[in-house]
Amino acid sequence: MQRIGVIGAGAWGTALALAATRAGRQTTLWAREQAVADAINGQHENPDYLPGLPLDPSLRATTDALAVLAAADAVLLVVPAQHLRATCATLAPHWRPGVPALICAKGIEQGSGQLMSEVAAETLPATVPLVALSGPSFAAEVARGLPTAVTLACEDQALGTSLLSALGSRSFRPYLSADLIGAEVGGAVKNVLAIACGVLEGRAMGDNARAALLTRGLAEITRLGVAKGGLPGTFMGLSGMGDLLLTATSMQSRNFSLGFALGEGKSLSAILAGRKAVTEGVFTAAAVVALAEQLGVDMPICQAVDAILNRGADVEQVVAALLSRPFRVELEH
């Protein structure tokens, strides 16, 4: 595990490449855009996706994804969720058996309703071990070397242990889990819930409401995750509660800040027109709702977000409808 390849040079791919470099690995980063690769190699910065943060000069970027793949002992897949299938399809014929794929995108595929590991399992050779890296981690903080703990979910515990050593450092601390599905569900659904929390903050609905939304949101993650086959305990960990707390309470989050702007009365199209960075919850909301319906899981908060984003529902009316739901038992033990 000396050589790490990173596919995707957005904010998170760049930050993870830096983390791997800090852990002592030789790291190569694939950038889709030539200008991004040139800036990383020449100015040691990624001004498009991680502006103002100096990068380690030893970090090399290229637009040749197959060269990255050929020279890697482990590959981090860090493209946006809706582009994972096409990216894997391009890489699949060249992927060496046994080289693990670490899925770092957080989302559910629209149309198929699949988790990222399911998309990867369908598109990559069966000889590729699949791993998920998820948890509370803003790219800019990881890039600055601030302390961060994440979940590394991998069914093969020996491989997982090697990856902990390969990627871990004092500032970037991966914790091993065997629950791939649980880790992925937490990472995907918290983005939708962060939009909901942003709406609530944008409308100044108060601290009590925020605590209620976080707690009931975690219940939604857990219900869906368990129905998908995840382990209940996973949702109390870094990739569940940890990432929900981070993303749904911070203006650093693209999802939370989008919800905040919606809550203030801005239109979705105006908000999206003003940002380049991917806001995964916007794409995952409809997919979560469809998956929940398929599995018979009740997810009222995610449904509310989907209604606002995709069905032109009025924010005030959606909030009123949520508050008018029948009173019920809190926990189904």
Ligand SMILES: NC(=O)c1ccc[n+]([C@@H]2O[C@H](COP(=O)([O-])OP(=O)(O)OC[C@H]3O[C@@H](n4cnc5c(N)ncnc54)[C@H](O)[C@@H]3O)[C@@H](O)[C@H]2O)c1
């Ligand atoms: N930024 C974070 O703090 C953070 C932290 C954890 C996880 N993530 C997850 O990582 C994933 C990537 O997010 P990011 O923050 O690096 O994105 P970003 O918004 O910083 O950059 C977008 C990236 O998408 C790439 N891209 C655009 N169109 C593409 C296509 N058709 N095919 C392949 N790639 C394409 C761009 O080249 C760029 O690398 C997301 O799923 C996100 O949820 C992000």
Ligand SMILES: O=P(O)(O)OC[C@H](O)CO
């Ligand atoms: O900025 P966001 O909302 O995409 O969140 C980034 C990370 O997923 C936080 O863990």
